[in-house]
Amino acid sequence: xxxxxxxLSINKYMTALIYVMAIFGFSNGFAQxxxxxxxLRTYTAQEGRLADVANRFQNYTNPIFAKHNMVSVGYWxxxxxxxxxxxxxxxxxxxxxxxxxxxxxxxxxxxxAKAQSELNGPIVAKVVSIFMKPTNFSPxx
Numbered sequence: 566x567x568x569x570x571x572x573l574s575i576n577k578y579m580t581a582l583i584y585v586m587a588i589f590g591f592s593n594g595f596a597q598x599x600x601x602x603x604x605l606r607t608y609t610a611q612e613g614r615l616a617d618v619a620n621r622f623q624n625y626t627n628p629i630f631a632k633h634n635m636v637s638v639g640y641w642x643x644x645x646x647x648x649x650x651x652x653x654x655x656x657x658x659x660x661x662x663x664x665x666x667x668x669x670x671x672x673x674x675x676x677x678a679k680a681q682s683e684l685n686g687p688i689v690a691k692v693v694s695i696f697m698k699p700t701n702f703s704p705x706x
Contacts, residue, residue, distance in 0.1 A: 600658045601706060602698050603638065608650040609691040615642065617688040618650045625678035630654065633669045634661070648690075659696060 610618045619642065627637055638653035656662035669675055682688055699706045 602656050602659055602662065602696050604654045604656060604662060605695045605697060606652055606654070607693045608689050610648040610650060611686065611688055611690050612648065614688040615648050615650060617682060621678065621682045621688065622650070622652070625675070625682070629669060629672060629675045629678070632674075633665045633672065635665050635669065662696070 608618055619640075622640060627640075630637055634657075636655040638655055640650070640652040643649050643651060654662075656665065
């Protein structure tokens with residue numbers, strides 16, 4: 566599959582996500598402000614390792630994110646893009662995101678979970694991160 570197809574697929578998922586959030590609301594304890602940003606992260610799993618990626622997020626990564634003030638908006642496995650795991654985090658600012666990622670990466674609990682999940686080799690082949698600022702007309706801010 567081409568990169569263009571993958572980007573188009575992600576755009577479809579983002580549009581659907583925004584509509585769902587607008588319909589059902591989105592409450593996570595953030596004050597509504599102009600500083601909040603979102604981070605869309607797309608992981609390409611090693612062949613045959615997508616379940617391992619999802620398992621690591623469910624059992625380890627998500628709770629460690631919370632410990633470092635990284636707010637999980639949602640996690641998805643696209644139906645049209647094999648070996649792909651997509652998630653969105655909310656941050657109070659880009660600077661805080663950088664600080665939280667640095668602390669997360671240095672966390673001994675994360676390092677142990679990562680090492681344990683990669684006993685049979687790496688489970689992620691590629692990571693793409695895109696920071697997004699909501700527009701003034703976005704249903705989610």
